[in-house]
Amino acid sequence: MFSVVPTAQEQLKFLKNIQLILQSGSFSSTYKFALLISLSRLSIEKGEDEGGTLILEYTDIAEKFIELYWKQAVPYTFHEDGQLILNQNNGKQAAIVNRIILLRQSYSSLGLLRRDTSVWLKLLKEVAKTVKEMPVRYLQNINGQNFEFLYRLEYSNKQLTLLPQVMYCLRQFSEIIEELCQKRWIDFVRLNKQNLVILDGLPDLDEFMFAPSRNQLGQVADFLIDLQQCQCFYCGKSLKNSKYAVDHFIPWSLYPADTGHNFVLADDKCNSQKSNYLAPEQFLQKWQERNYLHDQSIVREISQFGFLTDIQRSHRVADWAYKQAIENEYLVWLGGKDKQILVSPISGVF
Numbered sequence: 001m002f003s004v005v006p007t008a009q010e011q012l013k014f015l016k017n018i019q020l021i022l023q024s025g026s027f028s029s030t031y032k033f034a035l036l037i038s039l040s041r042l043s044i045e046k047g048e049d050e051g052g053t054l055i056l057e058y059t060d061i062a063e064k065f066i067e068l069y070w071k072q073a074v075p076y077t078f079h080e081d082g083q084l085i086l087n088q089n090n091g092k093q094a095a096i097v098n099r100i101i102l103l104r105q106s107y108s109s110l111g112l113l114r115r116d117t118s119v120w121l122k123l124l125k126e127v128a129k130t131v132k133e134m135p136v137r138y139l140q141n142i143n144g145q146n147f148e149f150l151y152r153l154e155y156s157n158k159q160l161t162l163l164p165q166v167m168y169c170l171r172q173f174s175e176i177i178e179e180l181c182q183k184r185w186i187d188f189v190r191l192n193k194q195n196l197v198i199l200d201g202l203p204d205l206d207e208f209m210f211a212p213s214r215n216q217l218g219q220v221a222d223f224l225i226d227l228q229q230c231q232c233f234y235c236g237k238s239l240k241n242s243k244y245a246v247d248h249f250i251p252w253s254l255y256p257a258d259t260g261h262n263f264v265l266a267d268d269k270c271n272s273q274k275s276n277y278l279a280p281e282q283f284l285q286k287w288q289e290r291n292y293l294h295d296q297s298i299v300r301e302i303s304q305f306g307f308l309t310d311i312q313r314s315h316r317v318a319d320w321a322y323k324q325a326i327e328n329e330y331l332v333w334l335g336g337k338d339k340q341i342l343v344s345p346i347s348g349v350f
Helices: 008-024 031-046 058-070 095-104 110-115 117-133 166-172 174-191 206-210 214-227 268-274 281-293 295-305 311-328
Strands: 054-057 077-079 082-084 159-162 244-248 263-267 331-335 338-341
Touching (some): 008 031, 008 174, 031 054, 031 058, 031 117, 031 174, 058 159, 110 117, 110 295, 159 166, 166 174, 174 206, 214 244, 214 263, 244 268, 263 268, 268 331, 281 295, 281 311
Antiparallel strands (some): 077 082, 244 263, 331 338
16 A cells, blocks of 8 residues: 655654664674665665555565675785685674685685575575574664664564665665765774784775676676677767776666676766766666667676676666656766756656
8 A cells, every 4th residue: 555755854864763873873793784785775676665664575685685795705805824804793703704705615606606596595594594683683772772763573574574664765865875884884894803904004995895896897898798789888889999898877876786787888988978877768768678688698698797687676776766866856967078957757667
């Protein structure tokens, strides 16, 4: 049943509650940051812009945890004592990270791990159990009191139900929540005494912990060059003698997660000029049509590099992103150096 969206005052209160958790909550590991980011991303992928509840499977939350920690479960640096992996817990290394470290010895990419169905489902079950017993239980705990504003604790269920209006607010403020959580996450890792031997001074951990892998994007480029017949997705010029880059069609700054259908190949000029802006309607339609036409080959080729390839999920993220652009009057790239505010609905998308 459709529910009324929260008022401006209720939305502001929600943001203040998020801030309260991040500032006053107790953090013994990075799990709580991962949980907030996961709930925000799942609200985009599975939710709607209305004030109702959203039921999430714990296995879906577990999948987001695995995606977040997969990149971080590799050595940050090498030392005379061996490989040094950033510690995500005040005590021993976080259990989820240890499990992923072990699996990375047998699987070179997340895509290969997903293909081993029995191992993948076992990992999802294990991570889901940890998520339910740890961060879900303690995220809303402030000074020993359970402050339930995101969800109510129901230990017997295999699902987590977000309270009314939470889904809407998580979708509306996803960018803010991502930025706040990533900053707190980085600070936690940097200030962890067990990481002092790894970190030299105050390095920029953002790219290592959260940015997409450049090596993997290079592999994606080799596939896209054939898929796009060696042409820039935006200007159509030949890439044969040009420098080019893999572009996130829905910008990373809007939705910082890699999905295979979101990648396009652009020459350096278009990639630089588009930057962190959305593309206009004709490119949105072109991107959707390409994904439907080449869905099977995108899944087959890009998933092997470790990226999630789910066309419906990618298109739902795009749906959310363009709605955000309209509601908040974001600038949209028109080609070249030209940009304009997006103020009217995109036809055929919503």
